[in-house]
Amino acid sequence: MTGTMSGILAPRRQIPASSKAFDLLLAGGLTVILGLLGLAQEEFGGLVGFGMLVPLVWRRSHPELVFFTVSGVAVLQWLAGAQLQPGNVGLLIALYAISVYGEVRFSRIALGIGGLGVLMATARYWSSSDWRQQITMMVALGALVFGVWAFGERRRTRGLYVAQLEERAIQAERDRDRESKLAVSNERTRIAREIHDVVAHGLSIMIVQADGGLYAADASPEQAKKALATIGDTGRASLTEMRKMLGLLKQDTQPELDPDQPRPQPGISSLPELVENVRQAGLTVDYEVTGTSRDLPALLGLTTYRIVQEGLTNTLKHAGPGAHTSVHLDFGREMLTVVVTDDGRGGGVAPSHDPGHGLVGMRQRASISGGTVNAGPKAGGGYEVIAKLPYNLPAGGVSQ
Structure with a gap:
């Protein structure tokens, strides 16, 4: 009550x-x-x-x-x-x-x-001896009352319908805002992962060159100068790339957030330069491409580049002096196979719980493109990374 x-x-x-x-x-x-x-x-x-x-x-x-x-x-x-x-x-x-x-x-x-x-x-x-007149009046009054009530009900129903449409429009706007913020967050996470890869690779080369220059400073001044020059070039290149990506992080708005078009995006064509930089760091690297080369989607090209970069970085870190490394790209009919091997003492790629680091980062990158990565010690010594990357994403999406 x-x-x-x-x-x-x-x-x-x-x-x-x-x-x-x-x-x-x-x-x-x-x-x-x-x-x-x-x-x-x-x-x-x-x-x-x-x-x-x-x-x-x-x-x-x-x-x-x-x-x-x-x-x-x-x-x-x-x-x-x-x-x-x-x-x-x-x-x-x-x-x-x-x-x-x-x-x-x-x-x-x-x-x-x-x-x-x-x-x-x-x-x-309207009491009357004529019952027909009385019934007529009752029906007329009843129709008037019901008509007024029905008209009001129709107005209420229409008002509720309009209110629902307005609520749906507001909710759709909220969803769009939430998706936009999520896209920005994902893009910034991707850029942060790229920064890690750039910095880790550049620092690995610089450390190797610094150690080599230190040992060669007395016996071979020219070799030491060459090592210092490589350190400078590598540092400047890494700093330039990092500044570009940090510039993206500082932007308040990013009007063209497309996860399939990451920025910046080195690809297959950038691999010879990457290999040459590693060679200048003192690591012997063989680079080979077999099969019929083809144009790759930007995301797949970036994934290939980063896997090779991570493999070479870990060789620099763990393979030890005098290690020999090979990078082999095989363009098959349905997928690209990337193999990075070394014959060093190899601690390998240590798994990490932080996405974008080591083997976990490689596998995460490959899974985005529907591919796989297997890595581990080779029989007889050394370490091997094998990535299989399909040219086309499976219709069912990427399995997690």
Whole structure:
């Protein structure tokens, strides 16, 4: 009972100021015109008319309370035997208001009360010996009451439909914003991974060159100078590439975030330069390409480059002095096979829990393109990395 009363008394919504002003003018105008007409016709009937019209000011904010108040006044009019007044039109307005703005359960109750009112009004005000005339009047009043209620229900249904469309539009906008933020986050994560690869590779070459230059400083000054020059070139190249990627991270907006077009994107064509840089670091590297070369998607080319780069970096770190390394690319009919091997003492590629590092990073990159990476020690010594990268992503997507 308490819940029902609170539902009747509590306002349902925020009413715009323009709607409040309209309701005030409507109720005030009807009260002045129809109330005064009823007062001139019958003093008590005029007071009843005021009681039915004044509450209409709150028909939007408290539709149930207004309807039951107006209905109560109508019952008093019926019990007192007062004649119908122009103010009785307030009953129809209150019924319309509760069917549009009220709760559905109260709207159904209001329809039932309206039907009961039709029977009471017919029995009191249109009592006639002609039963056909009485039935006609009852049907006409019933049709009027039901028509007003049905029109209000239709208005409510349309309002709910529009509200749902607006809510869906708002939710769609939120989803777009969330997806945009997620795309930016993913892009920045990718750039951070690229920065790690660039820095790790560049530092590995610089460390090897620094160690070599230190040993050669006394015996072979020219070799030491060459090592220092390589360190400088490698540092500048790594710093330039890192600055480009950090520049992307500093941007507030990135209008063209396409995960299939990473930036910057070295590829197959950049591998000879990569191999040459490693050779200058003192590592013997054989580079071989077999099969019919083809143009690769940017993502696949970048994946190939980074796998080779990671393999050479780990050879520099773990293979030891005098190691011999080979990089072999085989363009098969359906996939590209990348093999990086060395004959050093090889600690191999240590797995890591941080994506973008070591073997875990290689496998993650390959899986994005639908490929696989296998790595491990070779029989007889050394280490081997084999990546198989299909040219086309499988139709079912990439399995995780």
